[in-house]
Amino acid sequence: MPETEKNNSHPRGFAGLLKAAADAPLIIPILAILTAMIIGGVIIALVGGNPFAAYIGLFQGSFGSLKAISETAVWATPYILAGLAVSLAFKGGLFNIGAEGQLALGAVMAAWIGYALPDMLGVSLPKVVHLTLSVGLGMLTGALWAAIPGWLKAYTGGHEVINTIMMNYIALNLTSFLLNGPMKDPNPLNVSARTPEIAPSARLSPLFEGLRVHWGFIIALLIAVLVWWLLWKTTLGFEIRTVGANPDGAKYAGINVKRTIVLTMALSGLLAGMAGTIEVTGLNYRHELGFSIGYGFDAIAIALLGKTHPAGVVLASILFAAMRNGGTRMQFLTQIPVDIISVIQALILLFVAADAIIRYVYRIRGSEEKLVLTRGWGG
Amino acid sequence: MDWKRFGFIALIIAVLFTIVVLIGGKSQPAILIISSMLGTTIAVATPLTLGALSGIYCERSGVVNIGIEGMMLAAAFFGWLGAIYMSSIFGFQALPSLLVGLLIAMLTGGLFAALHALLSVTFKVDQIIGGTVINILAVGVTGFLNRQLFFEKGSIFGGQVPHGPGTFTTIYIPIDKAVNGLCGLLGSDCSVAAKAASDVLSQKPIAMAAVLLVVVSHYILFNTRWGLRTRAVGEHPKAADTVGINVTFMRYANVIIGGALAGLGGAYMTLESIASFEPLMTNGRGFIALAAMIFGNWTPFGAWSAALVFGASQAFQIKLQLFRELIPAQWSFLQNAYVVGMVPYLLTMLILTGIIGKNIPPAADGVAYEK
Numbered sequence: 001m002p003e004t005e006k007n008n009s010h011p012r013g014f015a016g017l018l019k020a021a022a023d024a025p026l027i028i029p030i031l032a033i034l035t036a037m038i039i040g041g042v043i044i045a046l047v048g049g050n051p052f053a054a055y056i057g058l059f060q061g062s063f064g065s066l067k068a069i070s071e072t073a074v075w076a077t078p079y080i081l082a083g084l085a086v087s088l089a090f091k092g093g094l095f096n097i098g099a100e101g102q103l104a105l106g107a108v109m110a111a112w113i114g115y116a117l118p119d120m121l122g123v124s125l126p127k128v129v130h131l132t133l134s135v136g137l138g139m140l141t142g143a144l145w146a147a148i149p150g151w152l153k154a155y156t157g158g159h160e161v162i163n164t165i166m167m168n169y170i171a172l173n174l175t176s177f178l179l180n181g182p183m184k185d186p187n188p189l190n191v192s193a194r195t196p197e198i199a200p201s202a203r204l205s206p207l208f209e210g211l212r213v214h215w216g217f218i219i220a221l222l223i224a225v226l227v228w229w230l231l232w233k234t235t236l237g238f239e240i241r242t243v244g245a246n247p248d249g250a251k252y253a254g255i256n257v258k259r260t261i262v263l264t265m266a267l268s269g270l271l272a273g274m275a276g277t278i279e280v281t282g283l284n285y286r287h288e289l290g291f292s293i294g295y296g297f298d299a300i301a302i303a304l305l306g307k308t309h310p311a312g313v314v315l316a317s318i319l320f321a322a323m324r325n326g327g328t329r330m331q332f333l334t335q336i337p338v339d340i341i342s343v344i345q346a347l348i349l350l351f352v353a354a355d356a357i358i359r360y361v362y363r364i365r366g367s368e369e370k371l372v373l374t375r376g377w378g379g
Numbered sequence: 380m381d382w383k384r385f386g387f388i389a390l391i392i393a394v395l396f397t398i399v400v401l402i403g404g405k406s407q408p409a410i411l412i413i414s415s416m417l418g419t420t421i422a423v424a425t426p427l428t429l430g431a432l433s434g435i436y437c438e439r440s441g442v443v444n445i446g447i448e449g450m451m452l453a454a455a456f457f458g459w460l461g462a463i464y465m466s467s468i469f470g471f472q473a474l475p476s477l478l479v480g481l482l483i484a485m486l487t488g489g490l491f492a493a494l495h496a497l498l499s500v501t502f503k504v505d506q507i508i509g510g511t512v513i514n515i516l517a518v519g520v521t522g523f524l525n526r527q528l529f530f531e532k533g534s535i536f537g538g539q540v541p542h543g544p545g546t547f548t549t550i551y552i553p554i555d556k557a558v559n560g561l562c563g564l565l566g567s568d569c570s571v572a573a574k575a576a577s578d579v580l581s582q583k584p585i586a587m588a589a590v591l592l593v594v595v596s597h598y599i600l601f602n603t604r605w606g607l608r609t610r611a612v613g614e615h616p617k618a619a620d621t622v623g624i625n626v627t628f629m630r631y632a633n634v635i636i637g638g639a640l641a642g643l644g645g646a647y648m649t650l651e652s653i654a655s656f657e658p659l660m661t662n663g664r665g666f667i668a669l670a671a672m673i674f675g676n677w678t679p680f681g682a683w684s685a686a687l688v689f690g691a692s693q694a695f696q697i698k699l700q701l702f703r704e705l706i707p708a709q710w711s712f713l714q715n716a717y718v719v720g721m722v723p724y725l726l727t728m729l730i731l732t733g734i735i736g737k738n739i740p741p742a743a744d745g746v747a748y749e750k
Contacts, residue, residue, distance in 0.1 A: 047527050095507055157738075158731035159673075161445060161507060165666045166724040173724075177717035297515055304508065337526040342519030350512045356502040 142273015492638020
């Protein structure tokens with residue numbers, strides 16, 4: 001946070017406390033969450049529910065027991081990876097709305113390698129090889145899928161916002177085609193669009209006996225550290241951030257801007273693809289149509305809430321995971337539709353994006369550096 | 380919009396139509412296939428046309444709006460909700476219920492647009508992020524209320540979707556009678572041509588309004604004082620401000636007009652096309668509309684013609700389903716709805732590559748104005 005002029009004569013009381021807290025880096029996100037929860041509570045009350053009961057249910061469902069915590073971690077795993085994917089693109093000045101499609105195709109590839117490769121080769125593979133191939137090729141699929149809009153942006157000027165969204169719909173059609181056709185689970189009892197189960201050699205182990213949380217959560221945390229290292233400790237990361245902050249300046253400084261744009265998108269897709277592969281190898285052991293609906297858009301909110309910093313992304317992911325996971329319990333206890341969570345999340349995003357509103361409401365001075373994405377269309 | 384672009388668009392549409400005629404020609408006269416496909420093209424292009432016009436008003440005044448998708452979705456839901464309230468709670472007839480729904484849809488679009496204007500003009504939030512907020516908010520609000528009102532037992536509708544007022548009906552234009560009468564005078568039979576003309580021209584009201592609004596918007600933008608001022612604040616707000624144009628007001632007003640147009644596009648989905656609401660039913664059409672706006676170089680006629688390309692690719696899909704049995708074996712991939720379903724999205728990406736000349740946005744598009 002840049003230095004703001006210090007006002008030594010803090011007024012006493014609540015306002016004074018707020019003024020003192022205003023310099024803390026997390027104050028805006030926390031107030032944004034708080035404000036969104038209050039408005040969410042008002043909406044719940046308006047539709048005839050009890051907001052306190054709802055939020056208690058939400059908390060119970062997300063952190064109230066060992067099983068609840070495990071499930072929250074299960075939800076957080078793809079959120080962290082997809083959130084990192086969107087954040088990385090943001091750092092490079094690109095808006096990857098296509099995490100959804102990259103994730104789905106990564107999952108399809110991981111599932112295919114997971115169930116079909118042993119049969120094709122005619123041998124059972126050791127876990128190290130099979131799991132690595134499954135996750136690795138899934139990630140590559142995501143990277144390639146994201147590199148296409150990256151290339152289009154760099155070399156034709158086609159805006160990545162529209163292209164990544166179009167590729168989401170193409171990915172959805174492609175996945176539907178594959179899961180209803182050539183990759184459909186041949187089990188005669190199966191009526192849904194899903195792949196067969198992957199071989200045990202392509203599965204990530206659970207962390208604890210009896211709980212669903214798996215090694216993917218630990219991997220996701222490690223990847224967050226890795227992304228931080230990449231962005232702030234390597235030349236490539238410096239180039240990505242420079243292109244994101246000022247493409248003209250980057251060009252002047254001798255950075256290959258076009259190459260960096262393609263690479264940024266590919267890395268972003270790599271992470272999104274990983275989110276998909278981890279869901280398949282660690283949790284579902286197959287890919288099923290419709291399981292990933294909404295991850296991509298949640299990832300955008302997570303990236304913005306986490307201020308596109310890996311540590312922030314991890315925290316925001318755990319918060320969103322807790323809300324998604326606890327929402328089911330809340331709906332069960334209070335009959336408030338779980339969709340209220342989407343409303344609250346949208347409000348959080350609104351207040352984080354428009355921090356001016358929060359600053360105005362809570363009388364907080366100063367301003368942070370802003371994310372600049374709108375650099376014109378087509379061009 | 381230059382003739383090269385119009386030619387490119389005509390070429391794509393011609394290719395799509397030719398494929399369908401080649402397949403379906405065995406069962407129907409080609410002219411009837413073409414006319415009914417043209418009628419469908421104009422109808423399904425409606426939300427895209429309106430969405431693109433919405434984008435044009437916003438961006439000509441200097442505000443990038445990627446929230447059109449969300450505005451349409453919210454308008455589709457609230458318009459539909461309003462119509463259902465009118466018909467099943469207050470017991471109104473179908474037409475007044477639908478008209479109230481239409482009004483509510485446009486107000487909803489305008490309201491969401493006002494939020495977008497507040498974020499981007501007043502608070503100077505990055506406009507792409509502001510639009511994303513609108514999109515996510517619309518998904519959340521419509522999903523929540525849809526479930527709360529129609530799938531919870533204690534709600535006003537008793538946990539089920541009531542029988543709504545249906546959709547707007549086709550406005551019959553007696554062109555077929557005119558053609559037949561004319562041919563009768565000449566002593567020849569042209570009932571096929573008469574039916575073809577009627578297929579194309581007889582449309583539902585929002586579809587007709589959309590075409591009319593293309594013409595009106597062109598006139599407003601390029602022949603009125605309002606249009607000149609709008610373009611001035613979008614190209615060079617400082618200069619506009621200097622000569623006394625209120626930049627903030629012009630941007631708010633145009634974004635809200637755009638929102639109301641997007642709302643009309645949303646109304647098409649639940650009040651004219653089908654009589655029900657599904658979560659996420661906009662299906663990316665708000666974004667395709669933006670692509671149409673870009674390809675049309677921010678002009679109403681250009682955007683409309685690009686919207687027609689996407690309309691044609693949807694009509695292509697619909698007709699292929701109809702002629703499923705007639706598709707020859709070597710083209711069997713055309714039978715797969717998922718494969719054909721990719722066509723509009725692929726066309727959008729192709730068009731955005733700028734293969735036909737450069738797309739030039741308004742100079743101050745997406746830049747908040749600092750005095």
